[in-house]
Amino acid sequence: STPTPKVNLLVDIQAKLQAGKGAGYARWAKVFNLKQMAQTMNYLTEHGLLEYAVLEEKAAAATTRHNELSAQIKAAETRMAEIATLRTHIINYAKTREVYAAYRKAGYSKKFLAEHEADILLHKAAKQAFDDLGIKKLPTVKSLQAEYATLLEGKKKDYAEYRRSREEMRELLAAKANVDRLMGYGEERQNDREKEQGQDR
Template sequence: MGGDRPLSFQERLRQTIDAVLEKRPADFEVFLIEMQARGYEIKRGKHLSFRTLGQEKFTRCREKTLGADYTEAAIRERIAGRRSAPVRRGGISKAPVQSVSLLIDIQEKIQSGKGPGFERWAKVHNLKAMARTLIYLQEQGLDRYDILTEKSAAATARFNSGSDRMKDLEAKLNANAALQKHIVDYSKTRQTYIDYRKAGYSKKFRSEHEAGILLHQAAKKAFDELGLTKIPSVKSLRAEYASLLEEKKKARLEYTQARSDMKEILVAKSNVDRFLGTDSHAQKREPDSQHR
């Protein structure tokens, strides 16, 4: 008969979660930021819950409501790569590209204060927030929706890259510190282990020096796992640690800036989507749906 049946809030939430997870957020907190940027309020509790514009009650992320792939635990597993995305019928709805000037659209709507999209948005936000968004778009030269979308994706990618770099540096620092400890332990317990071997691995000797023997064996095991043919000096490792620490400080500054940039543009995009999307975007799609 007419157009397709409107999606339920639950189905829209599932599609939005899938769309955000397809972008491979760095961690769960970034996932939540992305969900907020797409217009969802978030409530943390026994069950993670979301609510979007026009929805009265929050939707809980529990198996009986959204399915096993959309609980908080399942979402965390999907972010960590320990769980595959569910197979879904049909594709995920994507926001249409708006080629006309965003700035003109927004300015006209602010001046007129009319339209169902405007009225729904105004119940949650205010014109001052949209005015700030307009200034931001003007300053950044984001005068088209497709450019805003592209820049939002780029900002998210920069943040994810910075997050990965921070994790990599942290792992290297931890590995360096662990190796330093093993070298010190190995050196301190070397003579004890020589004496233990000379004693024919005596149980009595071991019981009297067990702590030192265990430390020596743990250090030797770590060296073997790392495939070390020559044990590096603690001095060289300390120099490497200091270098990594300096690199991490610089990376943290870039990471912090990337996070700030990402949050800023995602908030702007969220405001634009809620301010214009439910009205002008929907109207542009109506002719297509009427002729299906």
């Protein structure tokens, strides 16, 4: 396979740009937006990304970090939704406990059910929710609120970093895509893969 280029990327890019200025330049210039390439070169210089391997590594790391943060935020949101639901069920359960106890004492009488149906249904729904979540001992509303507040704070921090990481990832991937397209690195690798697959057959 083609070794990852180690020479200074800017030197490589300049050489490629110069080489392009021969025959068919107009067509070539359409394919490679020169202004965009200049911006890419500035970006690479500012961020000290003068080796392709480093650019590749940074782009991959930024993508991984962005995905991790995204997963963290989703997990926090899922748990926060669970807490909100659980809190409602705990409150409903507490409010309707006496009515349900009386319903049991009344031998689950249909008359009693008809008179207190809303409360009994709320109580049953709460019990079902606790069973579904595998809760043996009910947490306090206070502890749930504390957990919710912690999750919310964490989510806000993660989201601020998520926005930064998304921007960084986009910039790195755009720079890498521009370099790949100009230098034909992607094509070389594709050709290598095709050759390897051909040998495997």
